[in-house]
Amino acid sequence: MKTIKILAVAAILLLSHACNTQVEKKENTKSLIPEEAIFPKGELGPATNFTGNAYNFGLVENDSVYNTLAGNVYFEKGARSNWHVHPSGQILIVLDGEGYHQLEGQPKQTMKKGDVVECPPNVKHWHGATENNSLTQMYILPKTENGIVTWLEAVTDEQYISN
Structure with missing residues (x-):
């Protein structure tokens, strides 16, 4: 009986140590x-279309069935697109970080993780990361048959830093 109690205590201590070790490993890995x-x-x-470093990863290739392009763009801190227009508009979904977008003639807006931004057809606009944060955004370009x-x-730097 005494042996069973000793084995039970030893098993509990061993199990407790294993659980703590796994928690420590998870915490260390996470950090x-x-x-x-x-x-x-x-x-x-390309530097001809962006200021700073912006990386594009295509997710949905354009074709005659869906007529839609979708992809992911990662903007390093301070990186931004040039002004541009999309004939059928653009939808942005912010996946991580913080950034800006601006429609011509309107104030610059801040975008954060979870935000969805609609850029209307043929409206001049730009978007990119803030000065202190990177930005990861998904883009969707519908009706690509229109361009x-x-x-x-x-x-400009003045446009980028202005309110």
Whole structure:
């Protein structure tokens, strides 16, 4: 009987130590992983269309069935697109970080994780990360049979920092 009690106590101590070790490992692993991205970083966008580093990863290729493009863009801190227009508009879904978007003639707006932004057809606009945060956004371009994008001039530093 005494042996069974000793074995039971030993088993409880061993199990308790194993659970604590697993919790410590999870906590240590969690602190070592900086940011878990949903999609790969993608290809660096051309400097002719972006200020700073922005990376595109295509998710849905354009075709004659869906006539839609979708992808993910990761903007490093301070990176932004040039002004541009989409003939059928654009939908942005913020997956992580914080950024800005601006429609021409309107004040710059802040976007955060979970926000959905609709850029109307043929309206000049830009979007990108804030000065202190990166931004991960998904984009959806509908009705691509009307065209995809027309890239315009760079967003100036004054436009970027203005309210």
